[in-house]
Amino acid sequence: MADASDVLVERLIAWGVDTVFGIPGDGINGVFEALRKQKDRIRFVHMRHEESAAFAACAYAKFTGRLGVCVATSGPGGIHLLNGLYDAKMDGAPVLAITGMQHSDLIGTFTQQDVQLDKLFIDVAVYNERVMSGAHMESVADLAIRSALNARGVSHITIPVDVQVQDANKGRSSRDPQHHTTSTPAYFDQLPARVELEHAADILNRGKKIAILAGRGALHATSELEEMAQRLGAPVVKALLGKACVPDDSPYTTGGIGLLGTAPSQDVMEDCDTLFIVGSSYPYIEFLPKPGTVKCVQIDVDAQRIGLRHPADVGLVGDTRTCLRALLPLLKDHDGSFLKKAQKAKADWQKLLEERGTRDDKPMKPQVMGWELGKRIPANAIVTSDSGTITTWWARYVPALRGQKHSCSGNLATMACGLPYAIGAAVAYPDRPVYCIIGDGGLSMLMGELITVAAYKLNIKIVVIKNNTLGQIKWEQMVFLGNPEYACDLYPADFSAIARGAGLDAIRIEDAKTCGSQLDLLANKKEPVLIEAVVDQFTPPMPAKIKASQALKLGEALARGEPNATRIALTNAYDKVRELV
Incomplete structure (x- = not known):
């Protein structure tokens, strides 16, 4: 007799699912028994936190294009999934979440862990259903999987514990086909x-x-983008999640856009007369041309995204690669002068990055770690980042090479995703090295996953940029609001010691002069290792072009009692003088 859980796992396997991330619990034991019986056909990866399981499933989906799956027990287990599931929702990653519930006759009676998770997940999921009986399981599982894949979103199935072990055929309706x-x-x-x-x-x-x-x-249209850029003489400016769509050493790209982007990219946006948006709904419209000043063509697979950030004169709904291929024969060759101007600006910007990334100040500048690391990450690597100042160092100083995969939490911009993302990537691609570039604030939130990395011997290099502060928040308090920093300092934990305690190898880098040689020692190491890079906390992630309003707000913050006013003023003044020289 097949019970509901057996049917669920069989449907997962039939749809090609080979990995499930999660944590067991008594509210989901029926499903875990079904997973145990099929352990030779579907792998369970035991995480240390349900939030991490959802992040890992999201990353698995992002990097493979396949369905990511996570599982959690009733009540708090399911609640913990939510942050990672919202990350998947907001970045368009197909993920299936499977949760347990209390016995069906106890739901709504104030029993232990009596959380009606289908009601809780109503906003995050494109398909969200409570399984009512064993006979209900098959149709719900198929619809959940199909919906997540088709809508590129989150599906959620919650199953009461007694239903998990019910006969899948008992009481089946004549209107419920196989x-x-x-x-x-x-x-x-x-x-x-x-x-x-x-x-x-x-x-x-x-x-x-x-x-x-x-x-x-x-991301899957690199060749078509470069051919389009050549045909139109058009620089490719990349939104953060599109970092790997064109390699950074390509002559056709000026790099990223926005606060984390490059000066030549901002110049391109300010000088263009036509904007061609390809597979992006970049949210910071202040970095786009003003509406009405340029003509705009947009391609997106989701019709809802057309015209969302900038008025589109023409919206093409479809796959980007398919649409680009159809457009190319209809386009004339342009003279390329606009692209050549952007290429020159990019070369000048690259010299500035090199100057910042090769300094030997003490304490070490975070740009140095990014620069040295970027030169050493192999072309077949997968790179994950976290949210915070770390995102700037990754976005600017770690180039995306042809063949690499890069990602982070895009629209949700949540902290703590970097390490679970790396786990999802390493599980999906065991033969490829994975680099996790994360801050000390982000790592601290889900630090238990260091144990997961050690337990599965995953080929991950965990690079912790340690500045003992929540840097992004600190600078936002000062530059956006003109307030002195408050509550941003972090206790200076010894992450190397913590990593060794979790079963990982670890090294500490704090001297710019030895940074490169220390990283060279790890070049051929396939075992997981944590690299603790101790850097200057007073180096801000400066925007490519500083606005007068930002400088004014920083001045206000320093004048209003900023506790580190002298250090910040001296560091920034010294850095600016060096750049001008």
Whole structure:
């Protein structure tokens, strides 16, 4: 007799799922028994926190394009999944969350862990259902999986503990057929109407200074983006989640956009007369051309995203690579002068990054660690980052090479995702090295996953940029609001010792002069290791172009009692003088 949990696991396997991240518990024991019986066909990865399980499933989905799956027990276990699931929702990653509930006859009676998780998950999930009986399981599982894949979002199934072990055929309705279809419609490959393609081509052909803004939807269209950039003479500016869509050493890109971006990218956005948005809904519209000043063509697989950030004269709904291939034959060759100007600006910017990344100040500048690390990450690596000042050092100083994969928490911008992301990546690609670039604040939140890395002997290099402060928050308090920093200091934990206690090898880097040689010692090491890089906490993640309002707010913060005013003023004045010289 197959029970509901057996059917669930069989449907996962039938859909090609080979990995589940999570933590067991008595509210989900029926599902775990089914996983145990199928352990040769589907792998369970035991995390140390349910939030990490959801992050790992999200990263697995981002890096593979396949369904990420996480599982948690009833009540608090399911609640802990939510942050990672919102990360998946906001970045368009297909994830299935499976949770337990109390006995069906105790729900709503104030029993232990009586949390109706289907009600709690109503906002995060595109498909969200409570399984009512064993016979209900198959159709719900198939719909949940199909919905997550089709909508590129989160599906959630919650199953009372007694239902988990119910006969899957008992009481089955005559209107409930067997659901054995495991395919999704290939509507993403469908082309927009010919008239829309021709309208888009006409706008692009008329443009003299075209900027391409590419995001996560263009990660699989590298060749097409570069061919498009060549044809249009258009620099490719990259949103953060699109970091790997064109390699940073490509002559066609000026790098990232926004506070974490580059000066040449901002110049391109300010000078263009035509904006071509490819697979991006970059949210910070203050870095885009002002509406009405440029013509705009946008490609996105999700019709909801068309015109969301900038008015689009033409919106092409479809897969980016398919649409780019259809557009290319309709486009004329442009003279390339706009691209050449951007390339020169990029070369100047690169010299500035090198100057910042090769300094030998004490304490060590965080840019030095980014620069030295960026030169050594192999071309087949997967790189994850966290949220905070660390995101700037990764975005600017660690180049995306052709063949690499890079990601972070995009629209949610949550801390603590970096290490679980790396675990998801390493499990998905055991033959590829994974680099996790994380701050001490982010690592502290889910530090138990160091044990997970050690337990599974995952090939992850965990690079902790340690400045003993919540740096991003500190600078936001000063530069955005003009307030002195408050409550941002972190106790200076010894992460090398903590890592060794968790079963990992660890090294400590604090001298810029030996940073590169210490990293060289790890070049061929396949075992996991933690690298604790101690850096100057008074080096801010400066925007590519500083606005007068930002400088004014910083001045206000220093004048209003900022406890480190002298150090901050001297550090920034000294750095600015060096750059000018």
